[in-house]
Amino acid sequence: MINVYSWPTPNGHKVHIMLEECGLRLGRDWQVFPINIGAGDQFQPDFLAISPNNKIPALVDPVGPDGKPISLFESGAILLYLAAKTGKFLPKSxxxxxxxxxxxxxxxxxxxxxxxxxxxxxxxxxxxxxxxxxxxxxxxxxxxxxxxxxxxxxxxxxxxxxxxxxxxxxxxxxxxxxxxxxxxxxxxxxxxxxxxxxRPAVQRGVQVLAELRKPIRDEKEREILFGATQYQKR
The missing domain is CATH 1.20.1050.10 (Glutathione S-transferase Yfyf (Class Pi); Chain A, domain 2)
Incomplete structure (x- = not known):
């Protein structure tokens, strides 16, 4: 089971869509763990261990290219990894x-x-x-x-x-x-x-975690997203 650490943003949805397009189904082949970026989940040590730039999404595949677990951050790198893993959506020539x-x-x-x-x-x-x-x-x-x-x-x-x-x-x-x-x-x-x-897989992908995303509710959340908190050395 592939673990995806994400939030319903454009970069998160890229990976959700890619997984579904590759024939990997949520709940069967992959599971998602919400990283609430408004609450500061992206700064937690466990998440930083797999995403040192404190950005979503991140992915952990227990069966990497050599049969061993691999963790990845950066959505573009994750898309290329999934394309290589499944042989889909990146031409061979x-x-x-x-x-x-x-x-x-x-x-x-x-x-x-x-x-x-x-x-x-x-x-x-x-x-x-x-x-x-x-x-x-x-x-x-x-x-x-x-x-x-x-x-x-x-x-x-x-x-x-x-x-x-x-x-x-x-x-x-x-x-x-x-x-x-x-x-x-x-x-x-x-x-x-x-x-x-x-595309059905796109429709499924953009619904992943979609119910969790809300407008910014208060100054604390705004500060976490845009203020000094994000610039602290970790």
Missing amino acids: DRLKFQVLQWLMFQMGSVGPMLGQTHHFRKYAPEKIDYAINRYTNETRRLYGVMDKQLATHKYIACNQYTVADIAIYPWVRSWEDQGIDWADYPHLKAWFDLISA
Whole structure:
């Protein structure tokens, strides 16, 4: 049984979706342990032992590549591990594989960080800073444009196969409305979004822990997520 330590965020849902898409079913092949990032669970020693960057998700597979347990952090690394373990969603040919990997890196280096900042300054920052809101909203729109252009000539984000790149990007664009996006400006991306949303494994994946996620309730939770607590040496 694979153990997944997670929370219902885009990075958490990437791994939930990947597991389900690979034919690994929650409760049968993998189990999930909620790491409540608003309560500070990510700073607990047991979690830091498998995720030293104190970020979700993390995974522990009792049967790693050499038959021994392996623990992993970083959602992109986990997606690649599961692709290797199951032989799914990463093409075998070098040409297609590297096409997919570049779009996976695009998500890890651009889509996740930039859309995350957009969420922060549009929704969570205690002070509304026009410069920051405009900077990150405009960058988000630019990235949506990059993806829309790519999808004008491809069925899926990296090629004409469904891959880890699609699984990585999809959870981040689910919050398109909070990012200031008008789907009318990105028709090819919207068609792709609807296509991915209709997949049963995706629908199962985004429901994992979904009932636990609530709006930020108080200043203590806000401080844990965005204040000095996260910067303490551990």
